[in-house]
Amino acid sequence: KPLVFSGVQPTGNLHLGNYLGAIRKFVALQANNDCIYCVVDMHALTAQLVHEDMPNQTRSITAAFLAAGIDPEKHIVFNQSAVPGHAELAWIFNCVARIGWMNRMTQFKDKAGKDREQASLGLYAYPSLMAADILLYRATHVPVGDDQKQHLELTRDIAMKFNLDYMEHIRRTGYGIDITVGDEPVHAYFPMVEPLIDGPAPRVMSLRDGTKKMSKSDASDLSRINLLDDEENISKKIRKAKTDPDGLPSEIAGLAGRPEADNLVGIYAALADKSKADVLAEFGGQQFSVFKPALVDLAVHALSPITTEMRRLMADPGHIDAVLRDGSARARARADVTMKQVRDIIGFLY
Ligand code: AQP
Numbered sequence: 001k002p003l004v005f006s007g008v009q010p011t012g013n014l015h016l017g018n019y020l021g022a023i024r025k026f027v028a029l030q031a032n033n034d035c036i037y038c039v040v041d042m043h044a045l046t047a048q049l050v051h052e053d054m055p056n057q058t059r060s061i062t063a064a065f066l067a068a069g070i071d072p073e074k075h076i077v078f079n080q081s082a083v084p085g086h087a088e089l090a091w092i093f094n095c096v097a098r099i100g101w102m103n104r105m106t107q108f109k110d111k112a113g114k115d116r117e118q119a120s121l122g123l124y125a126y127p128s129l130m131a132a133d134i135l136l137y138r139a140t141h142v143p144v145g146d147d148q149k150q151h152l153e154l155t156r157d158i159a160m161k162f163n164l165d166y167m168e169h170i171r172r173t174g175y176g177i178d179i180t181v182g183d184e185p186v187h188a189y190f191p192m193v194e195p196l197i198d199g200p201a202p203r204v205m206s207l208r209d210g211t212k213k214m215s216k217s218d219a220s221d222l223s224r225i226n227l228l229d230d231e232e233n234i235s236k237k238i239r240k241a242k243t244d245p246d247g248l249p250s251e252i253a254g255l256a257g258r259p260e261a262d263n264l265v266g267i268y269a270a271l272a273d274k275s276k277a278d279v280l281a282e283f284g285g286q287q288f289s290v291f292k293p294a295l296v297d298l299a300v301h302a303l304s305p306i307t308t309e310m311r312r313l314m315a316d317p318g319h320i321d322a323v324l325r326d327g328s329a330r331a332r333a334r335a336d337v338t339m340k341q342v343r344d345i346i347g348f349l350y
Contacts (some may be wrong), residue, residue, distance in 0.1 A: 021145025
């Protein structure tokens with residue numbers, strides 16, 4: 001069975017971008033895969049060192065996973081800091097990754113801002129920890145939004161370099177697997193992960209500016225639909241969403257150069273499980289005054305059961321903590337196997 005891994009940071013309210021780009025895919029992948037879903041609390045320190053309410057932020061992401069339909073018994077739901085292997089493998093990957101690779105990461109450039117000297121070393125090393133999160137379980141598939149594509153390419157580079165640098169050790173210890181990279185057979189320890197980024201809304205954009213990603217950290221709450229927004233708020237945000245004065249085109253080509261229209265059509269398509277072409281076949285020639293109320297109905301219909309269930313789960317933090325405890329113990333058992341093998345491969349005595 002393919003092994004799926006992905007994570008979400010406890011850095012604020014989850015939004016529609018997190019849902020369509022990640023969590024909804026997590027749910028769908030459960031049917032045919034072994035899945036591990038993680039609240040990546042150690043990554044959250046790179047956004048902000050001191051969190052007022054890290055425990056409840058962590059519980060809230062967990063509640064969103066469960067409310068969306070993730071089954072924590074058949075699969076694993078846990079928080080990253082509870083499994084020490086993440087930090088341990090990240091250190092090893094810090095030594096594998098090259099500074100030149102890290103310097104190309106656009107998320108670091110965006111998040112570090114102008115005064116890069118003041119950015120934390122953790123923010124810089126974020127992709128190395130992300131590679132460790134995935135490869136600690138030797139996961140093969142990673143559902144993420146389009147913004148994480150570059151980090152997954154780096155994860156493949158790190159895995160490849162480790163496999164090549166330690167090739168003889170991997171052979172000697174007998175822990176390797178035969179994989180093909182391109183057409184080449186390689187005896188490897190870490191697999192080459194496949195990103196799962198498809199769908200009509202791989203990068204949901206801000207409702208205020210169609211050229212910016214919808215993001216938890218955007219100062220304007222009107223820029224995003226939060227998973228905890230009620231019907232009234234969803235309706236207000238979609239009604240106020242920026243658009244251009246033209247109506248909807250009948251064909252995809254007509255969305256070129258119209259990022260806000262493209263974004264709303266993509267959101268509709270993703271929520272309705274249709275292609276953008278299907279949505280335009282239905283709404284082409286209509287004004288936004290017709291399209292937006294239809295989008296409100298669809299968004300409310302899709303999100304309100306999740307919102308209600310999240311609130312119910314959040315009222316019982318003891319239950320969420322028990323889910324995380326159980327998931328962490330099962331994740332740790334798997335991670336311990338990898339870390340024992342990695343220590344053997346490297347030659348660490350223990
Ligand atoms: N706008 C988006 N469209 C599609 N997918 C998205 N994701 C995030 N934003 C969008 C995906 O959600 C998953 C979890 O993201 P995260 O919380 O770990 O980190 P992030 O990408 O930094 O999320 P935010 O909301 O944008 O937070 P800030 O404001 O802190 O930067 C990932 O799979 C991500 O691709």
